[in-house]
Amino acid sequence: MITLDSITKTYQIAKGNSVPAVRGVDLEIDRGEFIIIVGRSGSGKTTLLNLAAGLTRPTSGKVMLEGTNLWDLSDQQQSFLRSQRIGFVFQFPSLLPTLTVYDNVILPTIFCGGTSNGAEHARAAELLDKVGLADKLQAYPRQLSAGQQQRVVIARALMNKPQVLLADEPTSNLDEQTELEIMELFRDLHTSLGITIVMVTHTRTLVSYGTRYIEMANGLVVNGKA
Amino acid sequence: MNLFQLALKNISGNTFRSFVVALCALLLAAFALFTTLLLRGAENSLRLAIDRLGADIVVVPEGTEAKVEGALLMGVPTKVWMPQDVVKKIATIPGVEVASPQLYLATLTGASCCSVSNMFMIAYDPQTDFTITPWLMQKMGKGLRLGEVVGGSYIFPSEGYQNIKVYGYLVTLKANLEPTGTGLDQTLFMTFSTAQDVSSKSTTQALAPLEIPSNSISSVMVKVLPGSDLHAVSAQIMQTVPGVTPIESANMFQSYRKQMTGLLKTILVVMGIAWGLSIVLIGLVFSMAANERRKELGVLRALGATRRFIFQSLLAEASLMAIIGAAAGIFIAGLAIFLFRNFIMVSLGIPFLLPSAGVFTLWVGAGLLLALFSVNLAALLPAIKISRQDPAVAMRE
Numbered sequence: 001m002i003t004l005d006s007i008t009k010t011y012q013i014a015k016g017n018s019v020p021a022v023r024g025v026d027l028e029i030d031r032g033e034f035i036i037i038v039g040r041s042g043s044g045k046t047t048l049l050n051l052a053a054g055l056t057r058p059t060s061g062k063v064m065l066e067g068t069n070l071w072d073l074s075d076q077q078q079s080f081l082r083s084q085r086i087g088f089v090f091q092f093p094s095l096l097p098t099l100t101v102y103d104n105v106i107l108p109t110i111f112c113g114g115t116s117n118g119a120e121h122a123r124a125a126e127l128l129d130k131v132g133l134a135d136k137l138q139a140y141p142r143q144l145s146a147g148q149q150q151r152v153v154i155a156r157a158l159m160n161k162p163q164v165l166l167a168d169e170p171t172s173n174l175d176e177q178t179e180l181e182i183m184e185l186f187r188d189l190h191t192s193l194g195i196t197i198v199m200v201t202h203t204r205t206l207v208s209y210g211t212r213y214i215e216m217a218n219g220l221v222v223n224g225k226a
Numbered sequence: 227m228n229l230f231q232l233a234l235k236n237i238s239g240n241t242f243r244s245f246v247v248a249l250c251a252l253l254l255a256a257f258a259l260f261t262t263l264l265l266r267g268a269e270n271s272l273r274l275a276i277d278r279l280g281a282d283i284v285v286v287p288e289g290t291e292a293k294v295e296g297a298l299l300m301g302v303p304t305k306v307w308m309p310q311d312v313v314k315k316i317a318t319i320p321g322v323e324v325a326s327p328q329l330y331l332a333t334l335t336g337a338s339c340c341s342v343s344n345m346f347m348i349a350y351d352p353q354t355d356f357t358i359t360p361w362l363m364q365k366m367g368k369g370l371r372l373g374e375v376v377g378g379s380y381i382f383p384s385e386g387y388q389n390i391k392v393y394g395y396l397v398t399l400k401a402n403l404e405p406t407g408t409g410l411d412q413t414l415f416m417t418f419s420t421a422q423d424v425s426s427k428s429t430t431q432a433l434a435p436l437e438i439p440s441n442s443i444s445s446v447m448v449k450v451l452p453g454s455d456l457h458a459v460s461a462q463i464m465q466t467v468p469g470v471t472p473i474e475s476a477n478m479f480q481s482y483r484k485q486m487t488g489l490l491k492t493i494l495v496v497m498g499i500a501w502g503l504s505i506v507l508i509g510l511v512f513s514m515a516a517n518e519r520r521k522e523l524g525v526l527r528a529l530g531a532t533r534r535f536i537f538q539s540l541l542a543e544a545s546l547m548a549i550i551g552a553a554a555g556i557f558i559a560g561l562a563i564f565l566f567r568n569f570i571m572v573s574l575g576i577p578f579l580l581p582s583a584g585v586f587t588l589w590v591g592a593g594l595l596l597a598l599f600s601v602n603l604a605a606l607l608p609a610i611k612i613s614r615q616d617p618a619v620a621m622r623e
Contacts, residue, residue, distance in 0.1 A: 046622075047618070050617075050618035053528065055524075055527070055528055055616070055617045055618040055621075056616050056617070056618035056619065057616070075532055075533050075534075076532050076534070079527070079530050079531060079532040079533075079535075080530065080532075082528070082529075082530045083529060083530020083531075084530070088525075088528045088529065090525065090528075090621065092521065092621075094521070094522075094525045096235075096236075096522060096525075097239060098235045098236050098238065098239025098240070099232075099235055099239075103227055103235070106227060107227065107232075107526075107529060108529045108530055109227075110227055110228060110229070110232070110531075110535075111529060111530030111531050111532075111535070112530060156529075160530075
């Protein structure tokens with residue numbers, strides 16, 4: 001479904017000074033997989049996830065989404081594809097603080113031409129019910145705990161029925177119990193919806209939730225099947 | 227939810243930023259509207275006053291131009307005199323169609339009749355007058371009789387009375403002229419015979435008599451023949467009649483025009499500085515806000531927002547804040563002008579007339595557009611910069 005072909009990403013820090021974040025990685029993400037990417041901080045795993053989503057342009061190599069090179073597309077086409085096919089869960093609090101839980105969840109529908117209608121409302125309510133926050137529709141993010149906020153983010157990521165869910169250290173800011181709850185939620189989404197999940201984490205114990213794992217170090221895949 | 231609703235929610239959620247931007251828009255729009263109303267109102271007033279006088283040339287005693295202009299424009303009574311025979315001299319000058327004399331008089335200070343402490347009165351000669359009489363003929367079908375007067379728009383009898391008492395003499399107010407925003411609005415117009423009658427009876431009926439020097443007049447209103455050269459006629463008056471100054475209508479109120487030009491220059495400089503500072507301030511606020519919201523905007527890009535959406539969303543927020551601020555500013559400026567117009571007239575020493583509803587609406591629209599343009603201009607650079615940023619980098623920082 002997503003193919004990273006000899007992908008390299010180098011960040012320019014200052015004139016003549018660059019840092020290679022990902023170095024010539026090949027990765028094939030197939031439909032229905034639950035891939036865990038592990039590695040220490042600075043190993044290049046988040047950059048790899050961003051490259052897979054087309055959020056940053058590779059220095060070299062190709063990112064193919066179902067046979068289409070993402071970087072051959074216009075910004076509009078790329079954004080549309082992202083809104084329809086990819087769901088995101090971030091490490092940091094990513095809910096818009098000025099919007100209610102409901103508005104945050106339906107936010108992605110704006111970007112694929114959605115209108116505020118009954119179907120969207122029903123979908124948002126269903127997703128919030130699935131993540132156990134059906135009663136928080138009108139709450140604001142500041143009124144929720146970190147774990148609850150991350151559940152809302154997961155509901156938002158699923159709003160446009162994406163084919164793949166990309167999660168960047170979704171449990172790093174959570175306590176152990178909440179981490180387990182969120183991971184169980186991911187496992188449930190994977191099995192019940194059949195959604196492809198690619199999750200980045202530095203916690204090796206979470207590897208057991210995936211169907212496959214990859215370990216990264218210094219911008220290279222050092223362990224696992226790429 | 228759409229782009230507009232998202233922008234609206236972002237505005238309400240960032241009160242400080244919204245307040246600063248809206249305040250800048252408020253000040254810009256209020257200042258622009260206030261000064262435009264003031265200057266246009268003054269200009270309009272001058273034009274109407276010249277139209278009301280209706281003369282191509284006003285001849286006044288030499289050296290009294292400023293006094294006469296002050297009386298006509300600001301309603302400050304003045305008494306200036308010149309020999310009556312100048313009328314005949316002027317009337318015989320080639321190019322002069324009509325020459326009509328006027329007397330400039332004043333009520334007693336603090337008279338009970340009047341809304342102002344010292345009311346200006348103009349007496350005209352109905353035989354030759356071409357300024358008030360045509361208006362009266364059109365309005366009432368006849369001229370004024372003995373004891374009858376017409377007043378400016380601010381002249382009215384005391385409540386419960388039909389007449390106005392001037393030097394103990396009861397005159398009947400027959401009509402009111404349309405407002406000009408000048409001293410003519412608080413001026414009483416009467417015929418020579420009424421003025422002479424008031425003067426003769428005032429010796430016994432008033433605390434002080436109304437003195438009109440014999441064989442004297444205050445000014446001569448001159449109408450030139452169509453096709454005649456106004457400058458040539460003026461020059462001829464200067465040469466033929468000693469001790470007088472002819473003021474051509476285009477040059478009337480020159481000192482006030484100069485005052486207004488000076489005021490306009492000052493206002494333009496202040497406004498230019500205020501505008502520039504507002505643009506910089508709004509730009510800074512937007513840059514700061516865009517930096518603060520870098521992650522948030524990166525998230526929107528990750529969720530599928532295009533660069534154009536981010537750009538449009540930021541400008542939509544700017545526009546909404548501009549409209550809200552400008553609307554408040556326009557309301558405040560309009561209210562201030564309406565409530566304090568008399569105070570402003572006296573303080574700045576300029577006449578003023580409120581514009582018509584149509585013109586006012588036009589200026590309100592211009593004020594809104596100025597605020598919209600300015601705020602969007604200030605927000606443009608941060609919006610371009612943030613919308614072009616790599617979302618992954620934006621979310622990382």
